[in-house]
């Protein structure tokens with residue numbers, strides 16, 4: 001096979017940031033993707049419907065002329081979030097989902113949730129109205145090893161929340177473990193999981209062997225090779241539980257290549273070529289469309305995109321090593337393998 005055509009993919013977990021970074025990275029996603037769930041972890045975070053409306057306007061102004069890329073907005077859940085504001089923002093079509101960050105778990109999560117009982121009324125409203133909760137699934141307990149934080153979160157936080165809130169629709173964002181994939185698979189139609197591009201490619205050795213590689217550091221941190229393989233099996237299975245959320249998370253190089261580097265891999269630019277390579281290696285190119293273009297809309301109750309994209313196999317694809325941002329360069333994720341599938 002030298003060409004494949006799929007429904008235009010969507011990105012169900014994306015960081016577009018704000019200001020100069022928003023201007024720099026929005027065209028990178030708009031080039032290939034139809035829609036994206038835009039993460040609300042700005043400083044300050046996007047907490048209210050009014051803030052989401054203002055942020056959407058700033059994103060729309062950064063979308064290149066002629067592109068029909070559509071940002072789908074999220075609200076950042078805090079212990080002060082008003083259930084009525086969430087319900088109204090969703091009813092107006094302004095907000096697609098609500099994002100739960102355990103306080104301190106990741107980039108810009110300081111305003112996240114400490115006491116999960118305090119967000120119970122919001123979660124109940126969301127369950128009644130079918131508003132999905134997107135979850136960064138890691139505990140922050142300093143006693144828990146960073147490589148175990150996802151698995152512990154599933155048992156100690158996520159499963160109890162789901163049992164206490166029947167009907168709550170949950171997306172486990174950026175799963176990184178076999179336990180995450182198994183739990184998502186067993187969760188039925190109210191549970192989904194996004195898988196990033198980079199977690200299909202790197203394991204923890206890629207971060208640490210032969211010198212520390214800040215551009216492979218993201219959260220949840222990449223795990224052992226057996227977990228990467230479990231993620232590849234899940235993504236390439238075609239199962240409805242799994243869909244693409246790149247978690248493309250740009251930081252300027254100065255913020256990554258330093259004594260306390262930020263977490264996040266920037267993959268918007270070359271994601272589709274990488275995914276085609278990964279799926280082809282599994283003999284699963286025919287299931288790329290399910291993962292990138294069909295399963296996500298089905299979970300969110302949306303139609304797949306009408307438009308298509310075609311990828312063609314040939315000489316290795318070139319892409320920039322860095323993209324320019326007025327705040328400084330941003331390194332594009334290096335999959336450390338030649339990519340042969342070019343998006344036409």
Ligand SMILES: NC(=O)N[C@@H](CC(=O)O)C(=O)O
Pocket residue numbers: 015041106107108136217218219220247249250263264265
């Ligand atoms: N994934 C990351 O490593 N970083 C994300 C935050 C997140 O998605 O947890 C970011 O905003 O930079």
Ligand SMILES: [Zn+2]
Pocket residue numbers: 106136173174219220
């Ligand atoms: Zn996260």
Ligand SMILES: [Zn+2]
Pocket residue numbers: 013014015039247249
């Ligand atoms: Zn993210």
